[in-house]
Amino acid sequence: MNNEKQPQKKGVHIMNEKGLTPAVCCTLAFLTAGTILRADIKVTAVKGSVYVRHNVQEQWVSVSPGDLLKPDDSMKSGRKSSATVLIDDKTAVIMPEQAIIDMADLRTLTKEELLLKLAMERIRSVPDKSGDDELSIPRTTTIHGSNMDQHAAAGAVDPEMGTMRMKGTEVLFGNGFYETGILKAKELFRLYPDLSSRINDRLMVAKALEALRLKGEAMEEYIQLGKAQLTDEQRTAVTKRLELLKGER
């Protein structure tokens, strides 16, 4: 397998998907220093059943020591299986059993890139209310009423996949890939709502935000956590962190 070096991309100007104000974009773009996208990801050890899925393919294929992976690949480990990948011949990441990791997440983002991605997450569901001068394309088909079959496939999401992907996210946090870990965890909470009840994972997100010195965002996470069902120990920890963060502000 070949692995092409990904050039560093410098933030030049920002045109967001929708909703970000130009001022915010410009400010953040100015601050954007660049992404460190790991170039070489090499599989150095494999135990048990470990698979790789290349880019947008559906199939998982076995992976062997010595294989080189690309940033658009994903890796999956089965029961009682594990693997080690070496990034840029420097950083070794151990993948535990029953986890899925996207290779693109084995990198650090700048704080500004993280903030922009988080902002996009927040505006993702905001209706696009364009100005009066923006016309919408007329439709010849208009659907009225509610779709009675829309919940026919509810529960189609494989919860095991969600759990495995979340375990992969824990690996990201454990190896200091806080930015991609935060983004991945938030994506999984949205995609698999049941995962939101995993308080320890949510605490992990809040702690990662703290570690990145994003106090406002961390406080927001702790405040949201405070509204969840917590054990006494967890509630004490959340309250303590919140007070500490308030004191630092």
Next chain:
Amino acid sequence: MKLDLSYLKFFSETDRRGSANVSTFQSSDITSVEYNPFTGDRLSMTARVNLGGIRTTLAQIERVDLNGEIFPALQPVYAYRPLGRALVRNAAKKKIEVKLSFFVDNLMDSPTETKPYEIQAGDTLGIPICAVFSDSIRSVRTLSIRNAELTVAARADEADSDDRRQSRMLIHGRNDWNGDMNLLRYFVTPDDSEVIRFTRTYLNHYKVLLDTVPAVLSNFARARVIFNEFAVQLLYVNDPKKSEDFVQYPGETLRLRGGDCDDMSVCYSALLASMGLSTAFIDVVPPDHTEDAHVYLMFDTGISPGDASLLSDNPKRYVIRGNDRGVESVWVPVESTAITKGFEEAWKAGAQEYYNDVEVKLGLIKGWVHVVDLGTVN
């Protein structure tokens, strides 16, 4: 003062001295009391005196700044988005209220008038100019120059304007495009009869098959069927010039059975829209290789994120994003230039491009990938 003098002379043989014998009068066929064979010759004189004073100019157009290029495809945009502005000066010694009119002969049915603007004595005001062009602008085939006439009137009760100016405008051909991705949407015409005929024909043709698809996947299945028919019938023409200035309307692409990347994206988008599916263009301008600028599209399957795995086990195959109803759903990227390979390959290619450009290279937040929504159903 105006004086008019006129003389009316009748050359008929009838006695016009005002007298006639009874038998002649009775036998004549009189249909008009004013003019008949017995009407006498007339001399008339009219004198008109204007007692009013000299008409003063209350408002003057000092300068006109017009966007010199008009693109017919953007016809609806110009009705709302100003295509320039005129600087109008209050030449009176009191506050005035002015209206500006804009007119291009042959391309507009009547002048487009602005709302009234107040201007204080001695002040100048920039007034935005909008234009309601008639459908005839869509018949302009090639670049042409037209005169635009601007008039300003400060008196609501008078037809006469206070000042007028002429300005020249370049009117582009109907297929010309200025390269702005936000404006490419105006080439998407889902109401085009050829577009509707295409989708209805093949939806009917595959009705039995489509009826077997679960409702949650019906949008996706319809999009796939239409794409595959599109693939069989149309040819992607690689445009070596990367001409981003000429775009075919969907009806033209269907008639000509082919087009370049912009044409294919526009046409497939219109076909999907005609079935009530929301679409978005993905505009990619790689910063290091701007010559590789490219556009493809994605469409809203209407599938909720929780059901995404019904489409694919690989999350890189789809995009979860909100639509303008504030609902998150699963969108499928499609590379319309991979048309000859059919829907599956076009989907793979679109998903691969999106993942690499947006997730791996972060093009969206860095500003070299733009997603332009074309609106939604309802």
